[in-house]
Amino acid sequence: MLIAVERSKKAGVVVLKLGRSLYAIVALIVACTLLIGTLAEGQDSGTEEGWYFAGPVQRASVALGCGVVVAMGVIWLGWYWFRLAGAVASIARLFKEDQGHEGDTGPSVLGLLKLTEIDALRKVVGEYLEGRAARASEQTNQIKDLRIQIQLSQKREKNTEAIIYSIRDAVIVIDEYDKLLMANEAAGRLFDFDVRRSQHRPLSELIGRDRSQFAEFLSHSRKSRNQATRREIEFSEQGERRVHDCIVSCVYDQNQQVCGVVAVLHDITREKQIQQMKNDFVSHVSHELKTPLASITAYSEMLVDGEADDESTRREFCSVIQNQAQRLNRLIEDILNTSRIESGLIKVNKELVSLTMLIEEQLQMIRSYAEEKSIQVVGQKPIVFDRVYVDRDMMSQVIVNLLSNAVKYTSSGGSVKIETAVDEVASLVRVTVVDTGVGIPEDEIGHVFDKFYRVGANKKQAKGTGLGLNLVKEIVEKVHDGRVFVTSQVGVGSTFGFELPLATRESAPIA
Amino acid sequence: MADKKVLVVDDEIHIVHVVAIKLRNNGFEVISADNGAEGLKLALAEKPDIIVTDYQMPVMTGLELVEKLRQNESTRDTPVVMLTARSFAIPQQQQDDLRISGCLSKPFSPKELLGNIEDILYQKQLIADD
Missing domain, CATH: 3.30.565.10 (Histidine kinase-like ATPase, C-terminal domain)
Known part of the structure; x- marks a missing residue:
């Protein structure tokens, strides 16, 4: 396409030059003819003053001179016409080629001698220019579309970044050399680094030696090419031990090669504490339930075995069993009421x-x-x-x-x-x-x-x-x-x- | 076993009471305390032949009590039976380290406890005779 345009430019320059030369040649021929004609009139006036035989001889030489000049002019004109026609024909061929008519060589030099062929050429050029205008318009629209797409893409990228930055969990992305590609504010706070000034720095340098297990975990996940791995990691944060659920996923390129790793760290310290509290609760409840039950079991066994010698002791044992059963009931009621109130079923x-x-x-x-x-x-x-x-x-x-x-x-x-x-x-x-x-x-x-x-x-x-x-x-x-x-x-x-x-x-x- | 002295340590007064009745009915002398610290004082002062202690108690737990007993020359070898109401058993390794002679889970049978105490004291007697 560019080559065709280049060619058409060159051809245009040649035609312009030829046109100017042709104008100069025609002007020269006309000027020569007028000069010879004037000289011929001057000699005619001399014959009238006595030169009787000189007239026919002089006229014949002048006419010959004029004829030669005219003939030369005609030859020059013809020669220029051919050159012009050749240039125009080559332009036509270039246009045709540019429009994709490979087999069609376009008008010949001889063909262009006819006005109809020139008219056809004008049509070709007109179509070509129309095509070019249409293509230019199409390309303008394409450029507009591309600009819109770029803007949309930039907006999407910003939105994605905004989402990642607003996530409360720490998000860290590293490349295939374990260098930081991206991190959100939560990650910056967790590992104590400036997320905007830390790009392309090795992760192990950024997060400190005491947290190197995290960098090693990411590096290991990348090398093992695991799609997703999970591990609980403990960090010391402002003097307090905090537990994080760390999920690491590999990022794959078009060739399915690992080109980075994304890590999301969710703070589960509170969940762990609740879990511990639940475990403690089970342990405590077990103890609390078993204690009155132990009394009930022991005293009832003593009654059955006749260890209570007198009526007073038997009553005392029965009273203990009754009180401990009530204690057990209260405890169970406490547990059930807590559950009922929470579920709204009470x-x-x-x-x-x-x-x-x-x-x-x-x-x-x-x-x-x-x-x-x-x-x-x-x-x-x-x-x-x-x-x-x-x-x-x-x-x-x-x-x-x-x-x-x-x-x-x-x-x-x-x-x-x-x-x-x-x-x-x-x-x-x-x-x-x-x-x-x-x-x-x-x-x-x-x-x-x-x-x-x-x-x-x-x-x-x-x-x-x-x-x-x-x-x-x-x-x-x-x-x-x-x-x-x-x-x-x-x-x-x-x-x-x-x-x-x-x-x-x-x-x-x-x- | 009339001459044998048993120390019962439990913050549940009813448990202490029922264990004491069972043991006294079978010829034992019973002394009691309602927490580990009190139990330790009594153990050092009275030098019982065997100690029955609850695991979870205020002030000093049963395990802490056994640790303290093992540190003292006079109670280093006193057999201990542990009563526990917790949802998990005391690990065997910990029992071995502290030389806990037996563990009974609450709710327990006074008969079973009595049998345990008699077995332990009998074995202790055999070792002493040897």
Whole structure:
């Protein structure tokens, strides 16, 4: 195509030059003819003055001269015409070739001597130019399309980058030489490097020696050509050990050769902690369930074997079996209620209840337990109006759990105090259980209502499942739209409590 | 076995009570403690012939108690029976290292516990006679 255009340019230049030469030759012939004619007229005027025989001789030579000049002019014209025709014919051939007419050589030099052939040539040139214009227009459109595609591609690339950068998990891409190709902000934070200034640097240099196992894992995955590999990797982050689920996939080129590796690191520290808490829970629950069961089994075996000699001992054994069976039942209820509240399957029977009366009922139960540990339990002062619209059984469980927890973590000689206060302005009742127990460290206080959570420092103080306080929170907040709270000081004691909306005076009589 | 003294260590008062009745009914002298620290004090002071201890207890666990016992000359060889309510058994290696004579899972049979104690003391007696 370019060659054809080049040829047509050259041919055009030749035609132009020939045209100019032809104009000069014609002008020269006309000028010569006019000069000879003028000379011939001047000689004619001389004959009139006496040269009688000179006239015919002079005219014949002038005519001959003119004839020679004209003949030469005609020859020159013919010669130029042929050259012009040859140039035009070659142009026509070039156009034809450019249009793809391989076998067609186009008009001949002789053919171009006819006007019809020149007209045909004009048509060819016209078609050629039209074709060129159409092609140019097509190419312009193609260029526009390409520009749009480039813009779209750039936009897509930016979107992909934005997605990768916004992923909370750390994403790292390395090339076949284990050098960094791309990393998102999360990866930069995790490995402590600037993602924008670290491209093409070896990964092992970027992430530090203490984390070299990660770089080795990526390198190994690349060499082994595994499509995807997974491993849990532990890193120290600001002094805290964190576990990451690392998924590594190889990137393949068109020839199915590994040209890089993509690694995604998902922080599973919390999941691990929950898993550990669940394991601990199973262990604790197992212990808590087996302990009353052990008493029931042992005492019933003693009864069957006749080890209880008298009626009083037999009654004592039966009483222990009964109490331990109730303990077992309460524990199972705690576990089931937690599960039911979480799944929303629990049946709630709300009624108007006086909190003062409800607390007094539960205090009777807890006092015998407290007396065993020589702990003083102080009840509340009477309150005029503290009615709440609650599920009586559930709220009893909340009060028992808070009181038994306070007694459990208070040493002999200490005290536990329960109080209620009515806030008329906020229209709520506040119940607080204050103990003089071991207290809770500041860094653990935010977790005490978490499921299965047990304060590390106090685990040895008493047994437990880590469900009691969680159940309190679930019952108060999820079922009764209330709020739980806690304050504590290690070695001084803790204050646990909850707030519930006060029932209106127009409500039904107290149940 | 009337002259044999058994130390029972458990924070569950009912378990201590039932084990004590069973052993006393079979001629043993029983002393008790409700946590590992108290149990250690009693073991050093009273030098029982055998110790029955719970695994999970406040203040000091059963395992910690056995470790302390093994560090003391007077209780180094005192046989120990461990009661456990945990969902997993104490590894055999750990039992061997601490020379725990027997492990019983809760809920346990007082008869079985008695049988265990008698067997251990009988073997101890045989070794002493040799």
